[in-house]
Amino acid sequence: MNSEFTIAVHSLVLLAYKSDHMATSDYIAMNVATHPARIRKVMSLLRKQGYVRTKEGIGGGFTLSCDPAKVTLAEIYRLTSLGTLKPSWCSGDPGKECPVSANMKPVMDSIFFEAELNMERYLEGQTIAGVLEQLQAAERLKPQAQNQ
Amino acid sequence: MNSEFTIAVHSLVLLAYKSDHMATSDYIAMNVATHPARIRKVMSLLRKQGYVRTKEGIGGGFTLSCDPAKVTLAEIYRLTSLGTLKPSWCSGDPGKECPVSANMKPVMDSIFFEAELNMERYLEGQTIAGVLEQLQAAERLKPQAQNQ
DNA sequence: AGATCTGTAATGGTTAGACTAACAGTAGTA
DNA sequence: TACTACTGTTAGTCTAACCATTACAGATCT
Numbered sequence: 263m264n265s266e267f268t269i270a271v272h273s274l275v276l277l278a279y280k281s282d283h284m285a286t287s288d289y290i291a292m293n294v295a296t297h298p299a300r301i302r303k304v305m306s307l308l309r310k311q312g313y314v315r316t317k318e319g320i321g322g323g324f325t326l327s328c329d330p331a332k333v334t335l336a337e338i339y340r341l342t343s344l345g346t347l348k349p350s351w352c353s354g355d356p357g358k359e360c361p362v363s364a365n366m367k368p369v370m371d372s373i374f375f376e377a378e379l380n381m382e383r384y385l386e387g388q389t390i391a392g393v394l395e396q397l398q399a400a401e402r403l404k405p406q407a408q409n410q
Numbered sequence: 411m412n413s414e415f416t417i418a419v420h421s422l423v424l425l426a427y428k429s430d431h432m433a434t435s436d437y438i439a440m441n442v443a444t445h446p447a448r449i450r451k452v453m454s455l456l457r458k459q460g461y462v463r464t465k466e467g468i469g470g471g472f473t474l475s476c477d478p479a480k481v482t483l484a485e486i487y488r489l490t491s492l493g494t495l496k497p498s499w500c501s502g503d504p505g506k507e508c509p510v511s512a513n514m515k516p517v518m519d520s521i522f523f524e525a526e527l528n529m530e531r532y533l534e535g536q537t538i539a540g541v542l543e544q545l546q547a548a549e550r551l552k553p554q555a556q557n558q
Numbered sequence: 559a560g561a562t563c564t565g566t567a568a569t570g571g572t573t574a575g576a577c578t579a580a581c582a583g584t585a586g587t588a
Numbered sequence: 589t590a591c592t593a594c595t596g597t598t599a600g601t602c603t604a605a606c607c608a609t610t611a612c613a614g615a616t617c618t
Binding site: 434435436446450465467498499 | 562
Binding site: 294 | 549
């Protein structure tokens with residue numbers, strides 16, 4: 263799967279966590295651990311779909327413009343990575359007489375499509391707010407690890 | 411996803427279709443449209459798990475040693491491509507103080523793991539024999555396309 | 559012995575993906 | 589108006605993953 267999905271989710275969760283601030287691409291990039299230009303590219307996608315608001319110039323940056331409890335990971339997946347489940351390489355050859363070789367491409371395509379749909383169905387149940395909760399739950403468990 | 415999954419499925423379906431023959435890696439490679447050495451590598455995996463039988467030397471090759479109606483694509487997926495759903499790139503940094511950045515890796519890992527499980531659940535319902543049927547159904551529809 | 563297979567490892571080429579630099583556009587501020 | 593600090597976007601470089609290919613040892617039949 264495309265890692266832009268990961269970046270988009272991370273950025274949205276971070277904005278939900280720091281909802282009082284306006285976050286710059288430098289700040290988000292530091293947190294995500296990548297380059298600011300990459301953040302701006304992904305955020306540009308999210309802006310066009312109305313998930314974030316952008317402000318250019320001094321004091322600018324990104325803020326959330328959606329309800330993190332209502333945005334599902336399935337939406338974000340479709341936006342950033344739909345179709346990336348299927349490997350680019352394809353087997354078979356439509357020109358062959360053998361019905362196995364000739365029809366393998368479309369049949370495998372439909373299998374990958376259905377598999378992806380089933381994955382999306384799971385992501386449908388996960389929200390940005392839910393991910394933030396999981397992160398905070400993980401944080402609360404941390405001090406125990408130190409005592410080992 | 412890894413394309414070895416596609417190759418394994420294609421090869422098994424082909425062996426089920428040509429169950430009277432012994433198929434060589436050259437023959438399968440031609441049908442799949444790849445290199446014989448790649449076929450031998452994947453078939454070696456399938457042999458170790460008991461899905462196919464191998465015969466070396468003159469007149470050798472591969473035959474099916476399983477019931478194509480009972481082998482699911484989920485088994486083949488796990489064998490060839492388990493874990494390949496998750497992108498190799500990871501966001502966040504465990505060393506950071508910010509609970510979002512520090513805990514993103516394990517939380518995203520569990521999301522990808524669950525998403526993969528849901529995909530496997532679908533593949534559980536697909537068998538080698540089922541794929542062969544889909545191929546034959548697609549073949550039967552072909553002559554109509556010629557008349558357009 | 560020689561021909562025809564598989565088993566497996568090593569190498570090379572190509573492509574996708576991530577990093578980075580660069581710069582135009584925009585918006586505040588003095 | 590000039591300056592500064594942001595985003596928006598494109599293009600170039602680097603790297604890692606992946607597929608193709610070569611090579612050769614081992615097995616089996618005639």
